[in-house]
Amino acid sequence: MALKVGDTHEAVVIENVNRTHVVKYAGASGDFNPLHHDDTVATGNAGYPSVFAHGMFSMGLTARMLTDWLGAASLKKYGVRFTRQVWPGDTLTSKAEVVSIADGLATIRVWTENQKGETVVEGEAVAPAS
Amino acid sequence: MADEESLITDEMRATIGVRSEPTICEVDKLQIRLFARSVGHVDPIFYDEAEAKKAGYRSLPCPPGYLGTPVYDPRYSDPTFGGRRGGARAPEPRRPLKRILNGGTEIEYFDSICAGDVLESTSYVSEIVERKGSIGDMLITTSKNEYKRKSDGKVVAVMTGTGIRY
Numbered sequence: 001m002a003l004k005v006g007d008t009h010e011a012v013v014i015e016n017v018n019r020t021h022v023v024k025y026a027g028a029s030g031d032f033n034p035l036h037h038d039d040t041v042a043t044g045n046a047g048y049p050s051v052f053a054h055g056m057f058s059m060g061l062t063a064r065m066l067t068d069w070l071g072a073a074s075l076k077k078y079g080v081r082f083t084r085q086v087w088p089g090d091t092l093t094s095k096a097e098v099v100s101i102a103d104g105l106a107t108i109r110v111w112t113e114n115q116k117g118e119t120v121v122e123g124e125a126v127a128p129a130s
Numbered sequence: 131m132a133d134e135e136s137l138i139t140d141e142m143r144a145t146i147g148v149r150s151e152p153t154i155c156e157v158d159k160l161q162i163r164l165f166a167r168s169v170g171h172v173d174p175i176f177y178d179e180a181e182a183k184k185a186g187y188r189s190l191p192c193p194p195g196y197l198g199t200p201v202y203d204p205r206y207s208d209p210t211f212g213g214r215r216g217g218a219r220a221p222e223p224r225r226p227l228k229r230i231l232n233g234g235t236e237i238e239y240f241d242s243i244c245a246g247d248v249l250e251s252t253s254y255v256s257e258i259v260e261r262k263g264s265i266g267d268m269l270i271t272t273s274k275n276e277y278k279r280k281s282d283g284k285v286v287a288v289m290t291g292t293g294i295r296y
Contacts, residue, residue, distance in 0.1 A: 014170065021168075028161070028168035030199055030212030046229065055232035056195055063194035072175050073269035074189050078238025079290070123234070 001070070002130040003098050003106045006055040008070045010095040012062040013112065017053060017090045053086040062112045067093035072128050076105065084114070089116030091115045101129045107128045135258045137269050141221040150253045153214040155198030155277065157247040159189065165196040181246075189245035195236070197277055197287055198249045216255070223260075223269055233270060233292035241279070241286045249277040249286065256290075269295045 013023065022036050033052055034041040042048045059080050067074060086092065094112040101107070106129040111122040159179065166176035171193055174181040182190045182224070200213045208215045243249070257272040275289040 017131060024168040028164040029196075030202070032210050032212070056235065060165070060193065060195040064138065064169050064171055067173065067194060072173055072185070072193075073135045073187070073242050075194050075239060077236070078194050079234065081234035081292075082232055106178070110287075123236070 001072075003101065003108075003127075005098050005101055007098040008096065009065070010093055011065045011068065013065055013092050013094045015091045017086060017088055017092070019051065019088060022051060022053050022057065022088075024059070025054055026113070029054065029056060048085075050088060052088075055082040055121075058082065058092065058112060060087050061092060062094045062110055062121050062123075063125075065112075066096060066108070066110065066125055066127070069096065074127040075125055076113075076128070077126040078123070079125075080094065080110070080121045082120070083122055084118055084120045086114070086120050090120075094121075096125075102128055137223040137225055137267055138226075138258050139221060139224055139252065142223065142258055145221065146255050146258060147253055151214060152250045152252045154201045154280075155249040155251050156201055157192060157198040157243055157245055157249065159201045159245040162192060162245055166193045169193065169195070179245075187242065187244050192243040195250070197237070197243065197275075197289060198247070200251070223267075225267055227267060227269060227295040228244045229296050231294045231296070233294040235292070236290045238288050238290075239286065240288075241284060242284050243277075243279075247286070248280045250280055251275055251277050263296075265296050267296060271295075 026032055026037055036054050039051055042051045071106045072118055092112050096108050098106050099109050105126050108125045110125055111119050114120050163177050175185050176193055179189055205292050206214055236259045253275040255273050259270045271293045276285055277287040278285050
């Protein structure tokens with residue numbers, strides 16, 4: 001697919017995040033930080049209202065929107081900042097916009113919003129423009 | 131001077147640029163499938179090797195965000211995170227900080243990474259910055275993780291991570 005500046009794409013990447021989603025990611029990534037799966041730890045000393053998803057889980061979900069759109073190994077560079085935590089019950093929509101193209105590579109702004117329209121992840125990806 | 135107040139101790143500054151012992155990360159089919167499943171990929175190239183080869187890959191390619199699994203060995207692996215335990219404990223800031231957040235991650239790819247690859251990962255702290263915000267003291271640590279493929283010595287990816295303590 002040939003990308004043009006201004007092209008956009010979006011997809012719902014997960015509906016109603018639950019603890020099973022989080023545990024699956026913990027197992028796949030090997031990151032068993034109890035803040036992500038053990039409510040006793042998350043709400044205890046750490047003081048969170050509940051467990052929350054791994055930042056890298058949101059990063060992986062957001063990337064899925066990009067690879068579904070652009071192809072599995074399309075990304076040359078992919079970076080995100082985690083701006084809000086993702087909580088059980090959240091539904092996430094990932095969005096992308098091509099902001100520039102140079103030397104055959106497209107720079108794409110990416111971000112993911114929760115059901116309240118709050119951004120949970122924002123960043124940038126670089127992929128071949130065609 | 132202002133340094134009196136700094137969260138960052140000399141001991142912390144001395145860790146900047148010091149490379150870790152390498153960790154071996156194996157990229158295997160089982161773990162690629164598990165990772166792809168956990169973030170909901172439905173493209174068969176992440177699951178079916180014949181489909182991956184048809185698409186031009188040597189085997190199942192890594193989904194974005196997956197850079198192999200550190201080989202777990204209880205002699206030197208961290209029981210919570212799976213990676214190599216840091217030898218000495220990272221030095222603590224001058225004032226205690228209770229919470230930690232993953233502030234961001236960037237991965238730069240220099241080649242495709244597929245099942246069968248064995249990567250040697252070496253990490254180091256590249257920068258430590260402090261800020262005072264509405265939530266009080268914040269310490270922002272940037273670290274780099276370089277992934278070198280053992281079979282050809284090529285650096286296939288560099289991951290930059292930002293950790294925020296507050």
